[in-house]
Amino acid sequence: MDYTHLSEFAVRPGALTLWRAELAAGSEWAADDRPLASVHVRHCRETDAADLRPGRGRWIGTIFEMDAPFDAEHWRETARQWHARHEGLRTTLARHDSPEPERLVCAAADIGVTGEPVPGVTGSREINEYLTGALESRLSPLQWPHCLLATVEHADTGDFTVLVGADHSVMDAYSQAIVILELRTLYRSVAGGGPVRESPTFGSAADFAQWERSTAAALTTECEPVRYWRRFLDGSGGMLPRFEPAITAGGGPDGERVQASVSRKLLSLTELERVEQAVAQRGHRLAVAVFAALAVAYRCTFGYESLRAIMPIATRPDLRWLESMGWFVNVVPxxxxxxxDLDPDSALESTRTVLRRSRIASDAPWTRVLELLDCGDRPRFGISFLDIRVLPDYELVRSLRGHTLRAESYSTDEVFFWIVRAADGLRLSTRFPASFPTIEMDSFLTEFTRAMREFAAEARMSATVPDLFTTSPAVSSAAAVLCGDTDAAPARIPAPAPAQV
Structure with missing residues (x-):
């Protein structure tokens, strides 16, 4: 499953219809005293209410092909039941300019769905361009509905494509991944007239926000999570880390230029399984090799001794939120x-220690931590790893051409990596400033791939690592630290990082 732009997904031609939720006639919003999550509040404060394209660079979504005939009324009912099931999709805010936005919620029974056919837009490119414009202009944390659906009916094959676009306030990257099979199952139930699956795992995102804000309120400047963050920030002058090569190599302002984007498969399944076997023999998992290769490539390509970044983690602390739609993401440094020391075993253990220590920050909402530390910075460099096999029926998602989507970004200094252990190998997606030469990023990814392959070598890594660095004259000494074991990471549901955290 790639994490790509909509423009990189070839939507097959067909009849396009937009679908949006609405309140039934005579229904009203009800005030709810549960707060919004910390990151939700920050997201709202950073949104300009006068912006005519509030979703530009900010929306996220999912696209896939439904393996069933299209029926407009069945789909309408599917979309209605989906909104009714998830309280987060039935939530908005009363005022965006107050210090603490008030939550508004509507009843599940008050949800309706309206279809908007789009005549004349039937070609692949035209559909992509139209949908991009609609998502940029209609999606905002300040105006409900915060989710927009689209279907493309393919008359020649009898099936249809589904797009789910959302503001980040009601969807995170884990939600993006699981929504494919949820909507598929729901549509089949509606079309077949059978019972719709109920589950205690569709928990309320508002209940999670209440838990998260209580956790945030308990933080102090002297508690261990905040002290851990303080030590981290002290290492970069009180600022969050950056992908330094993209900063130092950047040209002038390029805020109106879309960021460069790369999405590719780096290792075949056969190669990847060899890597997994090699690291397993050392007592570690694939994520260790992934972060190790990034650290090696950072040193090998650019000469930096430390790889400093934020790592998004899914924060669903209870099974009741396992299948919820919402924003359940924290970040740890x-x-x-x-x-x-090039010994692979000691490098693995030392890095695993670093990741274990980061657990102390896993339940500390990062936005509140930064407030306590008087840090007004924002995330600029993030790395995330997902093993797709944690998702149910992940191979079916592949057959449905399931892709998670991110809006095109215009940032001049943000770099994010999404690395996925997919059904067919290792895939990587990244976005970076337009001013950073693509050839430099290609060199970094080449070294990353080469470092990954080194783990599959039969000889010990200590005998092969010197060769790894011979092509990088900027590096005066060779070293490697391996990072990212899922055992060492916070005990959370793995999830790819959102485009904006």
């Missing part, structure tokens, strides 16, 4: 310093 990682600081991997390359050392002269």
């Amino acid at each position: 990682i600081d991997i310093t390359l050392a002269p």
